[in-house]
Amino acid sequence: MTDTPALPPLREVIAKHGLRAEKSLGQNFLLDLNLTGRIARCAGSLKGETVIEIGPGPGGLTRAILAAGAGKLIAVEKDTRCLPALAEIAAAWPGKLEVIHDDALTIDEATLLDGPAKIIANLPYNVATPLLIKWLKQRGRFSSLTLMFQKEVADRITAVPRTKSYGRLSILCQWLCETRREFDISPRAFTPPPKVTSTVVTLIPRASPLFPADPDILEKVVAAAFNQRRKMLRASLKPLGANTEAKLEKAGIAPTRRAEELSIEEFCALARAYAETA
Structure with a gap:
């Protein structure tokens, strides 16, 4: 002091x-x-x-x-x-x-x-x-x-x-x-x-984000998932317009899980899956 x-x-x-x-x-x-x-x-x-x-x-x-x-x-x-x-x-x-x-x-x-x-x-x-x-x-x-x-x-x-x-x-x-x-x-x-x-x-x-992900895509994925947080991800992510189940499979995430169950690492993996053109 x-x-x-x-x-x-x-x-x-x-x-x-x-x-x-x-x-x-x-x-x-x-x-x-x-x-x-x-x-x-x-x-x-x-x-x-x-x-x-x-x-x-x-x-x-x-x-x-x-x-x-x-x-x-x-x-x-x-x-x-x-x-x-x-x-x-x-x-x-x-x-x-x-x-x-x-x-x-x-x-x-x-x-x-x-x-x-x-x-x-x-x-x-x-x-x-x-x-x-x-x-x-x-x-x-x-x-x-x-x-x-x-x-x-x-x-x-x-x-x-x-x-x-x-x-x-x-x-x-x-x-x-x-x-x-x-x-x-x-x-x-x-x-x-x-x-x-x-x-x-x-x-x-942090010097760099905790896990790699495009911030804009991550925000869209997280927003969609939590906008209907009580629904399974195969339903809550449908507004994103892609093949939802394929994206979840790519990220190694079961389609029956809900938003609040996913770790930050899993959300980043999902954002990377959505970043890939199907």
Whole structure:
């Protein structure tokens, strides 16, 4: 930890700047400094690292990231009301914090970075999954992603076959990243308290995907399989239009199996079978 400048308590900052959490922005502010520090530590050493934070709000996690020694922190905040509070943090850590007023869903991270960065964020629930998908598509820019989701989404990211949560998000995330579930956070830790438990997950992008497959074909196969997850694969894959049973045989998969029973390796084998012209 670096020396932490004296800053007012977050509740005072929220009151001073009138930062009532906006439901339309998916805001739930995390004020417990022990928890924000713990989230920052999940990302490993931040000394000298470039970090991106999404939706910093009044800056609780922002303070923790800077206190952990980040070389540069780029905070992307859509809510204009939060900018004065973040400016106070930037003044306390001269040259360390760059605040960008923009929408994380549309911003081009390539314009922000000179090299690999870590993402650490308490993600707004309403855009968490689209943001994750966006970052997975450009995962080479990031050395790690330490993100807070609602527990249900974290369950899907880390799920294994033959479980209720296993599905498209499980396969995509684990195919492209090592995933690690860190810890749960009670609704009581937030202002206002959300109706669900939150979970911190760390994703480490793989040097190459877990098994070879064309990503577009894999996505189509996985989507078709899970769109009718209770049906046998010989039925759920029919919308893909090929000779379904021949493709399953090529991949070494029994046509009577269901989507949730297949491993990521088997889905990749099936994608390779569909990639071959019949």
